[in-house]
Amino acid sequence: MVIRVALVNDYEVVVHGLATMLRSYQDKVLVVELDADGQVDHPVDIAMYDTFASNQGDRAEVRKLTANPRVGKVVVYSWNVEPALVTAALDNGASGYLSKALPAAELVNALTEVHRGVRVRPDGSAKTSAVVGGDWPGREEGLTAREAEILALITQGLSNQEIAERAHLSINSIKSYIRSCYRRIGATSRTQAVLWGIEHGFRPDRVAQRPPSTDGR
Known part of the structure; x- marks a missing residue:
């Protein structure tokens, strides 16, 4: 079963970069929507909330996504994997919290686990300073x-x-x-x-x- 995903961030280059990172895994994860306004307009299994230059997962944006009837589950995608922040995001309704240090294959595996109902959070093994994929302005x-x-x-x-x-x-x-x-x-x-x-x-x-x-x- 292919997981339908929406990518959410206010910057076009960020969501396009993440979509490019996932392009080799369309048999597992299909990006069906890129959202630079915080809304998801089509039914998706997972909405990935990228925190680049946005509020963190402990704020209202995640609650709004989880309340959207078109969204199955919400995953926060961030460089900041401070344990207290991760816990706050999960308490806020997120079904997973993923580090941007994950390479594409591990990211897809984590999304698959979230889709199966597993609550995924960083395990501390990834080096948060490593740049693996994605894109950003500048x-x-x-x-x-x-x-x-x-x-x-x-x-x-x-x-x-x-x-x-x-x-x-x-x-x-x-x-x-x-x-x-x-x-x-x-x-x-x-x-x-x-x-x-x-x-x-x-x-x-x-x-x-x-x-x-x-x-x-």
């Missing part, structure tokens, strides 16, 4: 996934404190990511960083779309 400019996420939140207008709360990171960690991000893009101020972000696709797209069919139409 990757072609050399930004890491974490740097890109912080820049996206800056471009959205969030303060350092608000970014720390959303990303579940310390203020010092946020400042460190900002410094390294600025060096990569040649920015010396927040205004310059925001302008760079706007010019390079760091504003949310918020446009729901269907993925291209396998025959290219």
Whole structure:
């Protein structure tokens, strides 16, 4: 049985990157919807909520997805696998919490387990710093996934404190990511960083779309 999946994130490049990561496993997992507005409009077995530059799984977004009658189960997909956050997301209605460090084959296996009714959570074996697949704004400019996420939140207008709360990171960690991000893009101020972000696709797209069919139409 092929599992029908919707990918949910405000950034088009993020959901397309995840769809590309899963493209070799269409006999097991079929991406039927890419959602950049937080809605799922077609019946799916699993909605994958990607936390890139979004609220974490302990917030209302997951509850909204689990309440959607078109969604069978909800999986949170994140770099942040802090145990307390994982537990909060599962308590919030998620059926699984998956690390972005998983390679594609293991990700598909985890989705299969969730579909079978197993509550899947990170086991601590994956290296959360490893970049395996997916995509994000600014990757072609050399930004890491974490740097890109912080820049996206800056471009959205969030303060350092608000970014720390959303990303579940310390203020010092946020400042460190900002410094390294600025060096990569040649920015010396927040205004310059925001302008760079706007010019390079760091504003949310918020446009729901269907993925291209396998025959290219």
